[in-house]
Amino acid sequence: MRISTAQIFDSGNRGISRNQVDLFKLQNQMSSGRKMLTPADDPIASAQALVLTQSKEVSSQYLRNQDGAKGQLGVVDAQLTALDDLMQNVRDKVVQAGNTTLSNADRGFIAQELESRFSELLGIANAQDGTGSYLFSGYQGAVRPFSATQTGANYAGDDGQRLSQVEASRQISTSVSGGELFERIRNGNGTFATSNGGNVLGGINHGTGVIDQGSVNDLTLWNQALNSPGFGDVNIQFFVNAGVTSYRLYDELGVELSTTAALPADGLPFTPGQSISMQKTTAPAQNFGVSVVVQGTPADGDRFVVSPSTDQSIFTTLRNTINTISQGISTSAGTTSTEFTNNLAANLINIDQVMANLLEVRTSVGSRLNEIESLSNSGADLQLQYATSLSALQDLDYAKAISDMAQKQLQLEAAQLSFKQISQLSLFSML
């Protein structure tokens, strides 16, 4: 084996420079705390880190969205609480007004108070959020949603839900539209509404018959009825003949529903407090699946109407209630105590419907807030997981790096020292 002088120097240089490169890299890693200085150090981990970084960022964006949604729903919820208090107050006043011992003047005061509740309600319905957008106008944030009219209020908003991306596959509505909160409230018992029909000879009912809100016995039958052609209101008309009270059922066009040859001439026998089943006994027979109870003694020709529930605005309900109360019981105006009781009861049912709807909306808002809360918790967990995974991919193991550093340092020193000594060996220096 022969070796040239250049080889000795070259290999000494190489050894020292290799160790220096390694030390340089270690130093860079330690000063930056990063395992991978460039993607080439670990291409797959670099790519994974990029994807994870986005996942982490996206998930923290969702957390921010959740905070925003929570804030917006919080504002809505505060208005719903105010609305709840208001309606509770309204209901108390209406019950109070129903007391027949009150004078019309007392009812006038109650009506006045309800009038100011009405304005308050309008204020809540037109509430704005922090950025000046109306809370309850759907998509039309800049449009004032409610304006008072003679019969209630007009809704200028829409059914739009303001959505927030709170999770990759979950968009939560951060709003309640004025439609669902104030407008889309079923009247009556939610399926149908009962009301005074007035005496067939004109004017109000003469007797003391009081109709209840009715009950639904079979919803399927009722829906079938709703979908039959020509179905609409059902009129109950009472007949008093020789002290015997009976009733007949008519459809809204006045066609009789309940006559059969076997029945007495004046219709079906009536006992106060009995359940009157809504049905068609003429061929083809059809049971409508609902019934009502009439208490008291209806006079001849008195009528009651059972009509399918439709949506009634909270403002209409309140306006009707105020009208009923301010009208009071007055013979001059042609209102009897029975009429008043019937009307007020119908209004009270509608107010209860408002409160039921409000409860539903509040439950929905509450459950949305709960969902966001639980999403926030799992989102925070996810953040931690992403951070841990990212750290495992990217961060330097200092213990290992420091031990590597010590080793490389030793190697470099050895290389330098051995080079120094070997390079000094020359025959020329001895000649």
Add this chain to the structure above:
Amino acid sequence: MSSGLLSIGVSGLAAAQLGLLTTEHNVTNANTPGYTRQRTVQTSLVGLATGSGSVGQGTDVVTIERMYDKYLSAQVNTSQTKLSEIDAYYAQISQIDNMLADPTSGLTPALQEFFNGVQQVAANPSLLSARQSMISSAETLVSRFHSIELRLDELGNDVNGRIEDAVSSVNSYATQIAELNQRIVIAESAYGQPANDMLDQRGQLINELNKLIKVTSSTNTNGGLNLFIGSGQPLVIGTQAMVMTAEASNADSSKIVVGLLSATGDSIELPDNLVVGGELGGLVKFRSETLGRTTNELGRMAASMALTFNAQHALGQDLLGQASGDAGFAADFFSMATVQPTVRQNANNVGNPLVSAAFAAPTYGAATDGNFYTKLTTSDYRLTNVGGGNYTLTRLSDGKSLPPPPALAADTLANISIYAEANEGFKISIAGLDAAGNSYLIQPTSNAAQNIAVNSIIATDSRTVAAALPFRTSSSAGNTGSGAISGGISAPGFDTTLLPAGGISVSFVSGTNKLNLTDLVAGQVITYKVPGGNEQSTTVLAGAPTSTLIDYTQGMTISVSGMNFVMTGTPNNGDSFKLQRNAAATTDGRNSLALGKLQTQNTVADGTATFQTAFAEMVANVGIKTRELRVVGAAQESALTQSQSARDALSGVNLDEEAANMIRYQQAYQAAAKILDIGSKLFDELLQLG
């Protein structure tokens, strides 16, 4: 006898002197690159045959030889040219690698910022400040695309410059080698002795040449040498050097390519696969393997971003209430005018037909949960007119001819364009007369990252960001059933002119269990689909009553001219629902939610990657190649070290050895001088006798 002594002594003196000279030559050239140690070849002179036997006549130096092994040197050259190629490649790619190294300055944060901005708008669609911040983050993203692309462009220019420099060095070396060839032939023929030092110089030049490009050599009997590159293209033939050129490529004038000057003075391009080894090989490989691909990957992201974002944006409605079909509506969020595919004419084309390419509209995914994606690849394409009105389209990344079998009825440009639009994400058109043999380089994505920009209308008026959807739904107050209509989303094909001012009504007819759609526009196509069923469609006839009845199933999706909505629940007879323009919808952020979702949807590479995974793939590709080069480079370096060691072990100067030789020849000289001294004394003895 004494004359014999003297002549023997003189021959010894001469030999020792030559030995010393050679040793000194070795010592002084110990550090000369390419130097091969020399030594004297000494033989004894043939003796005089006498009766007493053969009497020796002294010594003779036959020649001075180089301690040289051509196989060892060839190994060094081979290792060297490979290592130089890897080094040049590595030097370039590591610049991209370093650029992508910092996770906080790459595309990732800008991309994230942009989509955060979109989410902000979704949360506060009526806030102009949120819209403005989305636009500024879009501009940041765009400029990040630009700056990465600019850096890649600089690298491309850098490669061009380096190729030019390397080619001029190659030419200089080739000329020097040709000259040396001539001098070596003359020198060797004059004395019949090897021209050692010139041979070393030539060997060293060949080694330098190998650092630039791989050359193979063959030796002539007269001592001359021929050099070849590529697959046998001559670079030096004896005393004649060819001229290598660096000129713009015919197919792509932005690239400087290597060529050879022919006898007629034309430059003949060397295809990339013939430029092997050395710096040139590394540069050409870097450009064709990594730079082009990385540029195209980045461009594909930019183009996919612009195309999919625009497609979704076009389905929305801005704060001014404008939507697709309205005169002032800015459908494109990113301006597309400049982000179109590049078509390069081949320099040899005849005539001047205008071939142009355009992006295909992004594909729209599911009917109710829209997801746009592009089919763009990272490849460039070559379109060639093969005559007879037929063309071939070649995808350059894999060399595949498109479309793959079965063949089209006719390979007309129109048919090929239809295929490319459906499968490769772009379409081609031509204006003017095209001649057979003409070819075009189509680069769908290479310039997209450089040219992407925010639409100037949107940049100057943040209200034109289409955050809302152009229509909304509602159910009538008198409805008695539980039927409900979904909020609806808009899909491609939406046009406000197909939505009457009063809206479209949907009402339920219980007897026949049908939905009655009224207030339609003649020519409108209504498609509907029940869950798990097939899509059906019906067209509204002109003149007929503008209504149509369709069978109702719970959960069915109905699409009226790109307005998709879902009907659920059990409506009662006469229940009605309405679809109408979304006027004054300042707090509707549904379209910005859909835009925000693009971040996590698979929008790139035929619906297989998100923007971020596409970027991660690009980073990984560069990282993997850089790492590969680093590993291969280290292996190649040790291969070179080994072959250099093997050569140096034979040819390198060892100073200790030379020191010993000096003493050896010094002593031989002294001994030979002593012979002369003795010869002289013997002669004196004889004279005294006389």
